[in-house]
Structures are given as structure tokens and as C-alpha cells.
Amino acid sequence: MMQIIPSGGPLGAEVAGIDMRHPLDAGEVAELKQAWNDHLVLVLRGQFDVSLDDHMTFSRHFGELALSPPSPVTGKRGEYENVPPEIAVVSNIEKDGKPIGALGTADVKWHTDSSFFDIPPAGGLLRAIEVPEDGSGATSFLNLYRAYETLADDLKSRIAGKLCNHSANYDSSGRPYPYAETGDPTKSPGARHPLVRTHPETGRKCLFLGRRLDAWIVGLPVDESEEVLDAVWDHATSDEFSWTHKWLNGDMVMWDNRCVMHRRDAFDPSLRRHMQRTQIVGTQPV
Numbered sequence: 001m002m003q004i005i006p007s008g009g010p011l012g013a014e015v016a017g018i019d020m021r022h023p024l025d026a027g028e029v030a031e032l033k034q035a036w037n038d039h040l041v042l043v044l045r046g047q048f049d050v051s052l053d054d055h056m057t058f059s060r061h062f063g064e065l066a067l068s069p070p071s072p073v074t075g076k077r078g079e080y081e082n083v084p085p086e087i088a089v090v091s092n093i094e095k096d097g098k099p100i101g102a103l104g105t106a107d108v109k110w111h112t113d114s115s116f117f118d119i120p121p122a123g124g125l126l127r128a129i130e131v132p133e134d135g136s137g138a139t140s141f142l143n144l145y146r147a148y149e150t151l152a153d154d155l156k157s158r159i160a161g162k163l164c165n166h167s168a169n170y171d172s173s174g175r176p177y178p179y180a181e182t183g184d185p186t187k188s189p190g191a192r193h194p195l196v197r198t199h200p201e202t203g204r205k206c207l208f209l210g211r212r213l214d215a216w217i218v219g220l221p222v223d224e225s226e227e228v229l230d231a232v233w234d235h236a237t238s239d240e241f242s243w244t245h246k247w248l249n250g251d252m253v254m255w256d257n258r259c260v261m262h263r264r265d266a267f268d269p270s271l272r273r274h275m276q277r278t279q280i281v282g283t284q285p286v
Helices: 026-039 052-062 144-149 153-159 222-236
Strands: 003-006 013-016 041-044 088-091 108-111 123-130 139-143 163-167 190-194 196-198 205-207 242-245 252-256 260-264 274-280
Touching (some): 003 026, 013 026, 026 252, 052 274, 144 205, 252 260
Antiparallel strands (some): 003 013, 108 260, 196 205
């Protein structure tokens, strides 16, 4: 029997009684979807010996699968030739002198996945195959519903109806892509989204911030945009909205990319981390 065990924090819950290798019935899928809307981040422990097909089949209960972003290193999708394009690999492990996945060992800044696309993914489902035993490389999540609801009225007024340009110049660790031309956020490539979006399933309003570097509130002078964004980000990234997950092998963590931001702690490069992720196709933020 499925159990939903809230984390006790501002978001997050553990789901017990689910094995990703086994089919889910309609009632279980509905319960999981409701739990995801209620808690924003779900953790399924002990998901061992899960095949790539198992991972994708489970993920499809929540929507159509997006193709993984091409590797900035190789320009290709997937880990090896036998990894489907719907699977992204997050790893610091090298084979034949080349990384098999993305993001290395450095800390990863607060971000929304792929918000620089016109249609960012609705959610991510990340499974830990091998992670450091000391718990390093933890992932933290932010509740952007609460961040918006508690935002000062003057800041709410200043961002109401505003679009933000989500720069495509940087990866989520803050490193510029090779093609990036940084320095003027008004000219950064990327997508423009409302700073406050309405969740398409819950109807609740939340902040939608993406990434801080080279972000720009469309139509404002850069110095004013920076002032407003600094204030909103300072509020949104407060510990009162955050919950941290320390990974174990076999963990599957799924987060709602529409109302959650996440970050990762750095870890020792001598330790191994190997994870696989699917993403759910989203809708254009409004």
C-alpha cells in the first residue's frame, strides 16, 4: 500500500510502497499526481535494478517525455549509444578520459531546469545509481508558491505583469557556454517568461525565476532590473522556503519544475556520482 510521508519542511515527501519496476494502476497514478501537486518534491527510496525502460515507463505516467539536452561536451544526447534520447546522465565519472555525464562535481546554483526555452519542462525525475556514501552532493529545493505568497507587497507590485528574459548563456553550475556573449543582459539569448506564473494544474501563483546570471526584467533599465531581481532572489532563496535531500543509492527524486527551484552542493572529485534523469514536457508559462 502506498504511503505519503511529508518531510516536515516547506516542501517534499517520501513515497513508500512503490516499486518502479511494477505497473501502477489508475488509482496509484492519481494518488501520486495529487501528492506531487501537494508536496512539489517526491522521494522514492530503494529503487534498485531499475532499467531504462522502467524509468521511462514510470515517468510517462506524468506526461510526455522530453528529449534530454545535448551534452555541451560532445553535442550528443545520452550516455552511450544504448541510452535513449529521453535519458540525461548526470555524472562526474569518466570513461576513456571523457565524462559520461553532465555537471561534474562543482556546486550547482539555484535554477529552474531549461527555463531559457519557450516551453520549459514540467518536471524532472532523477534516479541515483551511485552516489557518495558520505552524503555529499546533496540537492536542495525551494517552494516558490510560498516565496511568492510571502513576498512584500511593494515587490509584488513591481513584478506584476512583468516578463523576465531567462538567459541561455550559462549552464546550471554558472559556467558560460562556449557560444555565450555575456555582459549585457538585454541582449542575452533565451526565452521571456512571466516573473509570476500560474500553475496549470493547481491554479496557484508562484515565482518563476529560472537562473540569476544575465536575467533581465524586460523593459526596465538594467540597474533597476538588477535591484528588483536581487530583492526577489534574496527573498525566494531564504532557508524558510528550502528543504534538502541527502541522496542514497536507489533514490528516485521527482520535482515540479514549474514551482520549484533546486541546487546541488559540491562534492569531492575523487568520489563517484552517477544518476539518470527524465523530464516531462511542459507548457508555456502564463
